[in-house]
Amino acid sequence: MNREEPSAPVPPTIRLGDKQVEEDLWQRHKAERGVWTKPMLAAFARGLKGKKWFSLIDKISTERTLQLAWEKVRRNAGACGVDGITIGRFEQNSQSRLLAVKEHLNKGTYQPKPVKRVWIEKPGSAEKRPLGIPTATDRVVQTAVRMVIEPIFENRFAKHSYGFRPGRGCKDALRRVEELLKAGRQHVVEVDIKGYFDAIPHDRLMALVREHIADGRVLGLIEGFLKQGVMEGTESAKAMEAMPAGESQEESQGTPQGGVISPLLANIYLDPLDWLMAGFGFEMVRYADDMVVMCSTEEEAKAALEKLREWMAGAGLILHPDKTRTVDMNLADSHFDFLGYRFKRSRQGKMMRLVRPKSLRKLRETIKPRTRRNNGKSMEAIVADLNRTLPGWFGYFKHAKASALGEIDGWIRMRLRSILRKRRGLEGRGRGIDHQRWPNRYFKKLGLFCLLDARETEFASLRNGENY
Numbered sequence: 488m489n490r491e492e493p494s495a496p497v498p499p500t501i502r503l504g505d506k507q508v509e510e511d512l513w514q515r516h517k518a519e520r521g522v523w524t525k526p527m528l529a530a531f532a533r534g535l536k537g538k539k540w541f542s543l544i545d546k547i548s549t550e551r552t553l554q555l556a557w558e559k560v561r562r563n564a565g566a567c568g569v570d571g572i573t574i575g576r577f578e579q580n581s582q583s584r585l586l587a588v589k590e591h592l593n594k595g596t597y598q599p600k601p602v603k604r605v606w607i608e609k610p611g612s613a614e615k616r617p618l619g620i621p622t623a624t625d626r627v628v629q630t631a632v633r634m635v636i637e638p639i640f641e642n643r644f645a646k647h648s649y650g651f652r653p654g655r656g657c658k659d660a661l662r663r664v665e666e667l668l669k670a671g672r673q674h675v676v677e678v679d680i681k682g683y684f685d686a687i688p689h690d691r692l693m694a695l696v697r698e699h700i701a702d703g704r705v706l707g708l709i710e711g712f713l714k715q716g717v718m719e720g721t722e723s724a725k726a727m728e729a730m731p732a733g734e735s736q737e738e739s740q741g742t743p744q745g746g747v748i749s750p751l752l753a754n755i756y757l758d759p760l761d762w763l764m765a766g767f768g769f770e771m772v773r774y775a776d777d778m779v780v781m782c783s784t785e786e787e788a789k790a791a792l793e794k795l796r797e798w799m800a801g802a803g804l805i806l807h808p809d810k811t812r813t814v815d816m817n818l819a820d821s822h823f824d825f826l827g828y829r830f831k832r833s834r835q836g837k838m839m840r841l842v843r844p845k846s847l848r849k850l851r852e853t854i855k856p857r858t859r860r861n862n863g864k865s866m867e868a869i870v871a872d873l874n875r876t877l878p879g880w881f882g883y884f885k886h887a888k889a890s891a892l893g894e895i896d897g898w899i900r901m902r903l904r905s906i907l908r909k910r911r912g913l914e915g916r917g918r919g920i921d922h923q924r925w926p927n928r929y930f931k932k933l934g935l936f937c938l939l940d941a942r943e944t945e946f947a948s949l950r951n952g953e954n955y
Contacts, residue, residue, distance in 0.1 A: 544592060568600065569601055676792050828846075
């Protein structure tokens with residue numbers, strides 16, 4: 488199978504003193520300044536003998552790299568791990584902590600602590616998904632490792648994967664899907680990997696990492712983070728300290744959701760699938776473990792699904808039997824879901840982009856507690872609270888059909904009118920009367936963010952019905 492070159496080669500005569508050449512190298516390889524050096528970039532660009540990196544731990548353990556990693560962890564904040572050390576507590580003596588980490592890394596004695604497992608709700612489902620929270624120290628080390636090794640793999644990743652990659656995002660993936668739909672690829676394979684992050688086999692993942700990294704201490708760190716074990720969130724830091732070595736629940740598969748390095752490792756494991764599908768001529772768009780294959784015919788879609796099943800079986804993964812399917816988007820009312828959106832063919836034959844029902848339920852679950860009828864806050868305070876959520880939500884879903892956004896606006900105002908009605912001692916819903924008492928302009932005057940107004944403002948120059 489043909490594998491396209493990740494980037495154009497750089498001539499061996501490259502001059503590092505040329506500022507434009509240097510800038511091109513930084514941009515091309517998505518490398519972190521202050522972590523990667525100019526000689527590293529030049530060597531990378533010219534091509535490595537054996538295509539492997541043999542000495543990386545010294546880049547990870549520098550004071551500069553660890554300081555940059557700590558700054559990223561501090562900005563991201565987050566909960567404490569099993570040791571009970573919060574970001575604020577870490578910051579109190581961060582320099583001494585980082586120096587201790589540096590020493591352990593250089594000696595090869597650094598040992599990750601177990602992750603703290605907490606369970607979070609899955610919107611629209613009674614199920615919960617596990618989230619593994621590393622300690623602040625482990626997050627710093629993971630971030631340092633990621634900053635050093637990410638360019639190595641980023642340079643080799645396939646073109647149409649978009650998740651957790653520098654300079655790429657959900658909107659790029661969605662835009663690619665729309666391009667392919669407009670190009671006539673109306674037969675879609677909707678793919679769902681059952682429990683992907685928890686199912687990745689460690690041995691096979693590490694084999695892929697070893698194809699490009701030969702530094703034993705770095706490999707040991709990565710494997711240590713994969714096998715560091717878990718403790719339930721209810722267990723205390725003291726219990727962790729008293730636990731004999733090897734007593735935590737060591738894992739043989741999966742990457743902890745919540746780990747800094749987990750998204751990169753997840754991409755590494757699925758990258759061979761990206762190249763496989765491209766090699767067979769299939770147009771697959773992938774964002775982490777969310778993916779669709781855009782096909783021109785029903786036969787092509789069936790062939791793509793069969794290749795997916797074959798690869799998944801060989802990789803130790805399972806396609807969800809109820810969520811993996813082929814869809815003919817030429818048919819009225821047909822649809823598929825991708826990255827929070829629902830692509831649907833209307834009965835009139837028009838292709839629409841809607842908000843996925845699960846995404847709507849999640850928004851409603853966020854809004855409801857803030858807009859209960861017995862909310863004792865002033866209406867100004869309630870509106871201010873809603874405005875902390877709505878603009879960000881709109882920023883992602885602004886390409887949805889306008890009427891869907893209008894329905895959400897109406898539902899929010901209805902709940903606010905119910906609060907006002909209760910405060911007047913009125914029972915039930917006033918409907919038309921309440922609209923007269925508190926018209927839409929009343930909430931606009933209070934500053935309530937209106938999704939439909941925001942969309943109309945942003946897309947004023949576009950024709951009705953267009954998403955871009």
